[in-house]
Amino acid sequence: MRALKHRMIWLLLLASMSLGVFQCWSLYRVHRENQWMAELSAGHDIAIDKLVTAAPEVRLARAAYLRQKQRYNEALDTLSLIVGRGGNRLQSQSRYNLGNVYLTQAMAEVEAGRINQAMPLLTLAKQAYQQALALDSGFWDAKYNLELAMRLLPGLDRISPAEPDDDASKPSQLWTTVPGFPRGLP
Numbered sequence: 400m401r402a403l404k405h406r407m408i409w410l411l412l413l414a415s416m417s418l419g420v421f422q423c424w425s426l427y428r429v430h431r432e433n434q435w436m437a438e439l440s441a442g443h444d445i446a447i448d449k450l451v452t453a454a455p456e457v458r459l460a461r462a463a464y465l466r467q468k469q470r471y472n473e474a475l476d477t478l479s480l481i482v483g484r485g486g487n488r489l490q491s492q493s494r495y496n497l498g499n500v501y502l503t504q505a506m507a508e509v510e511a512g513r514i515n516q517a518m519p520l521l522t523l524a525k526q527a528y529q530q531a532l533a534l535d536s537g538f539w540d541a542k543y544n545l546e547l548a549m550r551l552l553p554g555l556d557r558i559s560p561a562e563p564d565d566d567a568s569k570p571s572q573l574w575t576t577v578p579g580f581p582r583g584l585p
Contacts, residue, residue: 432457439464447477455481455489459496466500474500491535498527498541502548509551524548 432454435445439460450458458481465474478497482490505520528545531538 436460444468455484455493459489459493462493462496462500466496466503471500471504487534491531491538491541494527494531494534495538495541495544498524498531498544498548501527502544505548505551521548521551 435449435453435457438445439457442464444464445457445461450461458477462474462477462481465471465477475497478493478500481493482497484490485493501520501524505517505524508514508517508520525545525548528541528548531541532545535541
């Protein structure tokens with residue numbers, strides 16, 4: 400009986416020490432990731448090899464940093480690693496940021512006069528915003544950006560360098576081009 404108590408005490412001590420080491424490691428990881436988030440918000444990049452074991456939130460912050468620095472391909476690569484990870488809120492945020500990257504690229508293409516390159520980017524942005532809204536229907540920023548992308552896309556459909564800009568001869572089709580409104584009575 401006494402030997403059993405002795406073994407139980409040692410087993411309990413070993414388990415508590417293991418738990419203590421695990422808790423210390425978890426605190427260290429949280430502290431390290433908070434430092435990385437602070438560096439990203441201060442405008443300093445974090446090497447990708449450091450973020451291999453980082454939480455998806457840190458990668459999301461790095462993707463937002465890369466988008467601000469106009470490093471779109473790196474931002475897309477970073478976002479593609481976390482799109483399916485985490486809870487609904489994180490997945491919604493990652494898809495929203497993915498849509499923002501595509502929308503920013505599309506707007507840059509439009510400003511450069513490359514409409515044909517902007518069209519698929521706008522379609523991808525719309526899909527990303529719709530996926531974000533499917534995960535979180537109350538995500539107002541995604542709703543706003545989806546509406547912006549939807550309004551840009553019909554406007555770009557009408558622009559063609561081969562056709563003359565003769566809007567006066569065409570009838571106004573305001574209600575058929577605004578997305579989200581019914582096209583007639585039931």
